[in-house]
Amino acid sequence: MPTSAAVYRGDKSFSIEQVEIPVPAAGEVQIDVAYCGICGTDLHIYLGHMDGRVGFERTIGHEMSGVVSAIGVGVEGLTPGQHIVVRPLDHCGACPACDAGHEHICHNLKFIGIDSDGAFQQKWNVPSHTVHVLPQDLDLSHAALIEPLAVAVHDVDRGKVQPGEDVLVIGGGPIGMLVAMVARNAGANVTISEINENRLAFAEKIGFATMNPKETDVARAVHEATGGKGADVVFEVSGSQPGVDLMTAAAASRGRIVMVAIHASKPQIDMFQFFWRELDLIGARVYRPEDYDAAMALLAKGVVDCEAFITDIQGLGDIQAAFKSLTENPNAMKSMIRVMEDAS
Numbered sequence: 001m002p003t004s005a006a007v008y009r010g011d012k013s014f015s016i017e018q019v020e021i022p023v024p025a026a027g028e029v030q031i032d033v034a035y036c037g038i039c040g041t042d043l044h045i046y047l048g049h050m051d052g053r054v055g056f057e058r059t060i061g062h063e064m065s066g067v068v069s070a071i072g073v074g075v076e077g078l079t080p081g082q083h084i085v086v087r088p089l090d091h092c093g094a095c096p097a098c099d100a101g102h103e104h105i106c107h108n109l110k111f112i113g114i115d116s117d118g119a120f121q122q123k124w125n126v127p128s129h130t131v132h133v134l135p136q137d138l139d140l141s142h143a144a145l146i147e148p149l150a151v152a153v154h155d156v157d158r159g160k161v162q163p164g165e166d167v168l169v170i171g172g173g174p175i176g177m178l179v180a181m182v183a184r185n186a187g188a189n190v191t192i193s194e195i196n197e198n199r200l201a202f203a204e205k206i207g208f209a210t211m212n213p214k215e216t217d218v219a220r221a222v223h224e225a226t227g228g229k230g231a232d233v234v235f236e237v238s239g240s241q242p243g244v245d246l247m248t249a250a251a252a253s254r255g256r257i258v259m260v261a262i263h264a265s266k267p268q269i270d271m272f273q274f275f276w277r278e279l280d281l282i283g284a285r286v287y288r289p290e291d292y293d294a295a296m297a298l299l300a301k302g303v304v305d306c307e308a309f310i311t312d313i314q315g316l317g318d319i320q321a322a323f324k325s326l327t328e329n330p331n332a333m334k335s336m337i338r339v340m341e342d343a344s
Contacts, residue, residue, distance in 0.1 A: 005121030006319045006337075010056040012046055014120075014320050019059075021123045024072035029128045031084065033339040035144040035313070036119040037063035038326060040173070045114070046323045049264075054114060061120035061337070062088040062113030065134070065143035075128045083134040085146045086119070086126050087292050088112035104288050111286075120319060122339055132292050135300060141313060142299060142306040144336060149304060150287040150295040151260075152178035156186060157291065158284040159233045159258040163187025168222055168231035168250050171238030172199040172210070174334055175260065178304065179235050180208055185303045188233070191225075193218045193246065198331040206305060213242065219249035230255060237261050241268065248273040256280045310334050315341070 003021045006014045024030040042061065045054050054060070068082045078084075091098055091106035098106050112126060113119060134143050156179060161167060165188045169180045172194030180190045180203070191209040194200050200210045211218045223230050230252035236243050239261035247257050248270045257279060273279055287295075298304070311332040314322045316339050326335055 001123065003121055003123040004316060005059045005117075006061075006316060008045060008054065008056065008058050008060055010048065010051060012048065012323070014323070016317055016319075019121065021121075021125060024070050024075075024125050026073040027075060027128055028072040028125045029068055029075060029078055029084075029131050030070040031066040031086070031124045031126065032069045033064055033066040033119045033122060033124050034140040035065050035336050036061040036339055037144050037148070037334050037336045038322060039063050039148065040175070041114065043323065043326060047327065050114070058114075059117040059121045060113050061118040062086070062111070063144055063147040064119035064339075065140040065146070066119075066124070066339075068131075069123065071128070078128060078131060078133070083136055083138065083140060083143070084131050085134060085143055085292070085296075086112070086130050087132060087150070087287065087289065088118070088126075088130060088147070089286060090116075090127055090130065104286050120316065120337060120339065122316070132289075132296065134296065138300065139306070141310060141336060141338075145304060145306060145309065145334065146292065146295045146299060148174055148334075149178050149182070149299060150291045151175055152182045153294045153298070154287040154291040155179050155235060155258055155260050155284045156182045158282050159183075159235065159256050161186045161188050161233050165189070165232040166222075166226050166229070166252070167191070167233045167235070168193060168218075169235045169237060170243040170246055171236070171240075171261065172196065172203050173237065174309075176235070176237035177203065177309075177333065179237060179260065181206075181303055182298065183233070183235075184208075185298065191222065191231075196331065199333075202308075202333060206308065213246065218246055222250045226252070229253075232256070233258065235260050239263050244269055248279065251277065251279055253277040254279070256282055258282045258284050260284055308333075310336055312336070313338050
């Protein structure tokens, strides 16, 4: 079955092509993709940073929503017409991590949309175990936020955020902002550290305390605001050396630091502070099935102002311009592609 797909061809270029999508194999589900958000990893691919992994014939995209159009042999609990999202992780089921119940950090994990074709195509076949069914009345453009929201849910769970705790989020991009929203929903007092004035304005508009490290000694300000204690939980979402410097400086004694960002190069970390104040450093990678379920519940609850968070929606044919705009104007919170022309 032919379908339109945006194929990454390298050198910051996508080609809209007609590709052949087979009927779903046993254990697979075929989806009519409605919307797909552009995430930071997609931008890294567009900029050529992941060519060795992705190649030049890949359809990327994973922050999606859609409708089941067909099911393969052996698939149970799914029927055509259901509104769904995909948790784009395909684990091996046989490695030590999988044996321990940690399939999301499988030693042989394949990230669908990076290691195999993704959702910037109108029809998409995926393993049935990756599919989560949505409430039929949930707006499909809003539902495309569930994947990044599940990242934030997992991060906050890893940080064991408790009601009344002081939380510092370093980096107010899309993931940082969602982490702040989830932490606030958990009852924490949240401050966001960010240098982009537009993102600071967005954070303040939705009720967060903010600090700009270009203008403020954030570590000192956090300690002063907490009676000299510091932040109980710090989320490093900036991916920068100044962010790593701040995470240890701002943390309370026995504080928890959650490393969310992927750093392009190994950062220098003040290890002495881990000894001196008995800090915990916690890794957080992607999400578990229960994080997806929690993200769907939070979205339905209205924890995310989706209309404000989604900066713009463009058609599949405009994907090149959408990526170009994001690299030239990094003020957008979430840019989204309408993959199906009649998506609603």
